[in-house]
Structure formats: C-alpha cells, structure tokens
Amino acid sequence: MTAGTLGSLGAGTVVALLVAAAAAGWIDAVVGGGGLVQLPALLLVPGLDVVQALATNKLAGAMGTATSAVTYQRRVHPPLRTALPTAAVAALGAAGGAGCAAAVPDGVLTPVILVALVLVAAYTLVRPELGNVTALRFGARRHAVVAGALGAVIGFYDGIAGPGTGALLVFALVGLLGYGFLTASATAKIINLATNLGALLVFALHGSVLWPLGLTMGLANLVGGYLGARTAVQAGSRFVRVVFLVVVAVLIVRLGRQVLSPLW
Secondary structure, three states: OOOOOHHHOOHHHHHHHHHHHHHHHHHHHHOOOOHHHHHHHHHOOOOOOHHHHHHHHHHHHHHHHHHHHHHHHHHOOOOHHHHHHHHHHHHHHHHHHHHHHHHOOOOOOHHHHHHHHHHHHHHHHHOOOOOOOOOOOOOHHHHHHHHHHHHHHHHHHHHHOOOOHHHHHHHHHHHHOOOOHHHHHHHHHHHHHHHHHHHHHHHHHOOOOOHHHHHHHHHHHHHHHHHHHHHHHHHOHHHHHHHHHHHHHHHHHHHHHHHHHHHO
C-alpha cells in the first residue's frame, strides 16, 4: 500500500478508522493504551503491512498525544524536571526500537508484555490506595536515574511494538516513582509524545509512514485526546485508576488470546 491510496479506501473503512482513532485518543489521554484500539484497526486495512501500520499509528498517535500533553500542562502542571529528561531518553529508546521493528518476529514480545501486565494489574488491585496522591520515592538524583531507565526501556518497547506503552508508563510513574494517577498520566503524555516522535522519525526515514491516512486519523485522535485529557482532569486520580485497570484488563485478554491461539 502506498501513501497515495487513502482515496481507494471505502467510506465505511474510513469512518471505522476515524472512530477507532478518536477512541484511541480518548483512552490514551486518560491513561494510555490507545494503541489497543488504533493499531488493530490499521492492521485490518487491506494491503497494509505491520511496519506501515506501526508507522502510521505513530503519526496519528503523536497528534493526539501532543494535544493531551498541552491540555494537561495547562491544567495539571506535571513535573517537567522529571518529564523532559525522561522524554529525551525515551525518544532515543523509541528510535532504537523502531529501527529494530522490521527485524523482530511478530509476537515475540507478547508473552513478556502479558506477564508484565498481569503483575501490574495484580499490584494495582491489591493496593487500592496506590496513586491516590503523590508521595515521591527516592532522592532527587536516584529519582532521575530510575525515571531515565524506565524511559529508555519503555521507549524501546514503544518503538518496536507500542500497544500498552502509555499504561506501562503510568504504572511505572505511580508504582515505582510515587506519583498520583492524574499527575502520572499528565507526565506520561510528555514522555509518550517523545517516544512517538522518536519512532516516527525513524519510520519516516524508511518511507513507512502513510501520511494522508495518518494525518486524517490524527485529526480524529487529536479530538479524542483533547476530550480525554479534560475528562481526566475533571474526574481526578480515582477515575484515572479505574480506566487504567479496565485498559490493562482488556490488554491482558487481547494479548492472552494471541499467546494461546496457536495452542488451540
């Protein structure tokens, strides 16, 4: 499929992609995990290979994430001393992951991410007070080191695969660094924007981005991102926690089916 074939898609397909992109933007803005909706939708487009889908997903996702990041910055004021250095490291990790995307067999990371998400969900469920308020861990220097390491690892995953990146970032910021869910989601948007841009740059240099399709979906993702960020700010950390658990549960089901389907 080439970058000029958006017009060849049927009206029903375009509408479905726009709805998926808007929903993905809303989910991503609240807690991350919009790739759970948007990437599978792209993979259903006839003639689109996996790398093109990943690349186009990054373009659309970056537009929505930028919008929600700005909205959060105005209303929540996330800690830029943590967010910006972590974002820089994460962008490099994402660029490295994107460079490896074509060489990694489909599904090789799925079991690892599935186990990680099960542990994340279990930890969040058994600690109902987790993320209600911000109670930072570590001193300033160690805090920065841990944040940078998390950014590099999760950024690499975002570049090489992607779905669930935002949710993993939110959990890492809450569970390991001690942020409240709302502040963590706001911070994660800045980091996630950097990973999207880092991966997008590499994909663009390889000619994998379908620009007309990605920009069109990006407009819908942008609207969803703006509405999602406003919803999260108004509803607070408890609402973000509930959405987080729902998104993680759906990710677990989806990835679990991928892992088990060859055994059936």
